[in-house]
Amino acid sequence: MKIVVCLKQVPGTTQVKIDPETNTLIRQGIENIINPFDTYAVEEGVRLRERFGGGVTVISMGPPQAEAALREAISLGADEGILLSDPAFAGADTWATSYTLSAALRKLGQYGLVICGRQTLDGDTGQVGPQLAEMMALPFIAYVSRIEEIADGGMRVRRMVEDGYEVMESPLPAVITVVKEINTPRLPSLRGIARSKSVTIPVWGAKEINVEPDKVGLSGSFTRVIRIFSPQRVCQGEIFQGDVENQVDCLLGRLKADGLV
Amino acid sequence: MEYFLTDEQKTMKSLARKIAEERVLPVRAELDEKEEFPWAIIKDLADADMFRVFVPEEYGGLGGGCLELCLVVEELSRACGGVAATYAVNALGSHTLIEYGNEEQKRKYLPDIAAGKKLTAFAISEATAGSDASAIKMTADRVEGGYRLNGTKQFITNGGEAELYTVIALTDRTKGARGASAILVEKGTPGFTFGKKEKKMGIRASATRELVFRDCLVPEENLIGRPGMGFIQAMRLFDCSRPGIGAQAVGIAQGALEAAVDYAQQRVQFGQPIITLPVVQDMLAEMAIQVEAARALVYAAARMVDSGARKITEESAMAKVFASDVAMKVTTDAVQVCGGAGYMKDYPVEKMMRDAKITQIYEGANQVLRSAIAVELRKRKARTE
Numbered sequence: 001m002k003i004v005v006c007l008k009q010v011p012g013t014t015q016v017k018i019d020p021e022t023n024t025l026i027r028q029g030i031e032n033i034i035n036p037f038d039t040y041a042v043e044e045g046v047r048l049r050e051r052f053g054g055g056v057t058v059i060s061m062g063p064p065q066a067e068a069a070l071r072e073a074i075s076l077g078a079d080e081g082i083l084l085s086d087p088a089f090a091g092a093d094t095w096a097t098s099y100t101l102s103a104a105l106r107k108l109g110q111y112g113l114v115i116c117g118r119q120t121l122d123g124d125t126g127q128v129g130p131q132l133a134e135m136m137a138l139p140f141i142a143y144v145s146r147i148e149e150i151a152d153g154g155m156r157v158r159r160m161v162e163d164g165y166e167v168m169e170s171p172l173p174a175v176i177t178v179v180k181e182i183n184t185p186r187l188p189s190l191r192g193i194a195r196s197k198s199v200t201i202p203v204w205g206a207k208e209i210n211v212e213p214d215k216v217g218l219s220g221s222f223t224r225v226i227r228i229f230s231p232q233r234v235c236q237g238e239i240f241q242g243d244v245e246n247q248v249d250c251l252l253g254r255l256k257a258d259g260l261v
Numbered sequence: 262m263e264y265f266l267t268d269e270q271k272t273m274k275s276l277a278r279k280i281a282e283e284r285v286l287p288v289r290a291e292l293d294e295k296e297e298f299p300w301a302i303i304k305d306l307a308d309a310d311m312f313r314v315f316v317p318e319e320y321g322g323l324g325g326g327c328l329e330l331c332l333v334v335e336e337l338s339r340a341c342g343g344v345a346a347t348y349a350v351n352a353l354g355s356h357t358l359i360e361y362g363n364e365e366q367k368r369k370y371l372p373d374i375a376a377g378k379k380l381t382a383f384a385i386s387e388a389t390a391g392s393d394a395s396a397i398k399m400t401a402d403r404v405e406g407g408y409r410l411n412g413t414k415q416f417i418t419n420g421g422e423a424e425l426y427t428v429i430a431l432t433d434r435t436k437g438a439r440g441a442s443a444i445l446v447e448k449g450t451p452g453f454t455f456g457k458k459e460k461k462m463g464i465r466a467s468a469t470r471e472l473v474f475r476d477c478l479v480p481e482e483n484l485i486g487r488p489g490m491g492f493i494q495a496m497r498l499f500d501c502s503r504p505g506i507g508a509q510a511v512g513i514a515q516g517a518l519e520a521a522v523d524y525a526q527q528r529v530q531f532g533q534p535i536i537t538l539p540v541v542q543d544m545l546a547e548m549a550i551q552v553e554a555a556r557a558l559v560y561a562a563a564r565m566v567d568s569g570a571r572k573i574t575e576e577s578a579m580a581k582v583f584a585s586d587v588a589m590k591v592t593t594d595a596v597q598v599c600g601g602a603g604y605m606k607d608y609p610v611e612k613m614m615r616d617a618k619i620t621q622i623y624e625g626a627n628q629v630l631r632s633a634i635a636v637e638l639r640k641r642k643a644r645t646e
Binding site for chain 1 (some may be wrong): 269272273276280283284305308309310311313314323550
C-alpha cells in the first residue's frame with residue numbers, strides 16, 4: 001500500500017516574532033523543524049509500511065528550504081519526498097494549501113492512505129487534513145490514536161475523543177489525522193541519513209500539478225490575516241483586606257451580590 | 262579540537278550523541294540502580310544502524326573501522342559507561358569472526374549482528390586466567406562431528422544476553438596457549454549454560470555472567486580460522502579493541518567534566534559561583550586538558566589500527582592506559598568539585614567515578630599493559646644495539 005504523509009516545515013520555537021507590516025512570521029535566524037505533530041504521521045506511515053509493505057511518500061508545500069524537512073523525513077524512514085514549491089503558492093491559507101495538496105495527490109494517483117498531523121505548531125488550525133479529504137471526496141477520520149487493522153480494502157482505527165476513544169471503520173483510500181499518542185517517533189538511522197543526503201527531491205510547481213493560479217497562494221485564499229496578537233486578560237481578581245472574619249464577610253457579601261450563593 | 266573527521270564519521274558521532282541524550286540519559290540512573298539490561302536502548306541503537314558501524318558492507322554493515330566504533334562508544338559513554346560497554350562488546354564478539362571467519366560463517370552470522378538482532382560476546386577469561394590469558398584451562402576436544410567443550414568462562418560481558426559467543430578454548434591441551442582455538446557457540450546449544458549475574462561496582466547496566474560448558478558439542482564448522490590460532494587471534498583482537506576502551510574512558514571523563522562545569526557554574530559559595538574560584542578553575546582546566554589529550558591519543562591509535570598496521574600493541578595499549586587513568590582522575594575530581602552533592606546518587610558523577618574504574622582493569626589491566634609497552638621499548642633498544 002502506498003502511504004502519503006503530508007508535512008509542514010515550521011519554526012522550531014513558539015517564541016517567534018511577527019512582522020508588523022505583513023503580519024507574517026519572521027523566519028530569519030530561527031531553526032526550522034518538521035511540525036512536531038507531523039513526525040507522528042511520518043512514523044505511523046513507516047510503521048505501516050513495515051507491517052504491510054508498500055512505500056511512504058512525504059509531500060510538503062513550502063519555500064525551497066522546506067526540502068530539508070522532506071530529507072529529514074527520509075532519514076526517519078520515508079521512501080521518497082516531493083516538494084510543492086512555486087512563488088504562486090505563497091501566502092496560502094488552509095483552503096488554498098489543501099487545494100494545492102489535493103492537486104498533488106491527484107497527480108500522484110495511486111495511494112491507499114493519506115496521513116497528516118492533527119494540526120501545525122505555527123498555524124494551529126487543524127483544518128488542512130479535513131479540507132484535503134473533502135476536496136478529494138475521501139473518507140476522513142480525525143485524531144487517530146491507533147490503527148488497529150488494515151485489511152480487505154478497509155481499516156479499523158481508534159480516534160481520541162474528549163472522554164475516551166471511538167473505534168471506527170473506513171474504506172480505503174482515506175485521509176486521517178493522527179495525535180501524538182499514536183506512537184513514539186524513532187530516531188534517524190545512519191543508512192536513512194545517508195539516503196536522505198543523496199536522494200533527489202522533485203519540485204512540483206503550479207504547472208506540474210496543473211492548478212489554476214487564482215486558486216492557489218494568496219489569491220486562492222478565502223481568509224486574510226488582519227492582525228496577530230496575544231489576547232489581553234480582561235478578568236481581574238480582587239483581594240479582600242483585613243482580618244479573616246472581615247475577609248470572609250466581604251467574600252460572602254460579594255458572592256451573594258453576584259447571585260452565586 | 263579539530264580531528265578532521267569525515268562527514269560520515271561526524272554523522273555517526275552526532276547520531277550517537279542524540280541517542281545518548283534522548284534515550285540513554287533519562288534512564289541511566291535507573292538502569293544503574295536496578296542493574297537492568299538496556300534492551301530498549303539496544304533496540305534504538307539497532308534501529309539507528311549503530312550495530313552496522315563495525316560490520317563490513319558486504320554483510321549488511323557500514324564498513325566502519327576502529328575510529329568509527331570509538332566515536333560511537335565515546336558518545337554513548339558520555340551518558341552511560343554501562344550502555345556503552347554493552348554496545349561495544351558486540352564489536353569484540355564479532356571481530357574474530359570478521360577477521361578470520363570463512364565466507365560461510367560470515368554470511369550466516371554477520372547480517373543479524375549488523376541488524377542488531379543478535380548480540381555477541383567474547384569469552385577468554387577464566388577463574389585462573391585473567392591478565393595471564395594464556396593460562397586458560399577450558400577444553401574443546403576433537404570428537405566426531407565437531408568439538409566437545411568443557412570448562413567455565415568468567416566475567417563475560419553480555420553473558421546470558423548475547424546469542425553468539427566467540428570462545429577461546431584448548432583444542433590441544435599439550436601445547437598450552439599454542440593449542441588454543443576460537444570457536445563460535447550459539448546460545449541454546451545443549452551443555453552451554455550461564456552462571457549467576459555478577460553484581461558490579463560500575464557499568465551496572467551491562468550484564469556480566471559466567472559461561473558454563475559441560476560436554477557441549479559444537480559442529481566442526483564453528484571453528485574460526487585454523488586450530489591453535491586462538492590465542493594469537495585474541496591478542497590481535499585486543500590490540501584492535503583497546504582504543505575502544507580508551508574511547509569509553511574519554512566519554513565517561515567528558516561527561517564528568519561537563520557535569521562538574523555545570524555544577525560549578527550554578528553552585529554559589531562565599532557569595533559567588535564556585536567556578537570563579539581559582540582553585541576550582543585550576544581543577545576544571547586540568548580535567549579539560551587531560552580529556553582532550555586522551556581523546557587525541559585514542560583517535561590517533563584508532564586511526565593506526567584502521568591503517569592496517571600490524572605492530573600496534575604499544576600504541577593501542579598507550580591509548581587505553583592513558584585514557585582510563587584520565588577517566589579515573591577526572592571523574593574523581595568531578596565528584597570533588599561537586600562536593601557533598603557529587604557524593605550523592607542524585608547527581609551523575611558518583612556513577613561516572615564507579616564506571617570509570619573498570620576501564621583501568623578490563624582488556625588488560627593497566628599494569629600489565631605498561632609492562633607490555635616496556636617490553637616493546639626493550640625490544641627496540643635491543644634491535645638498535
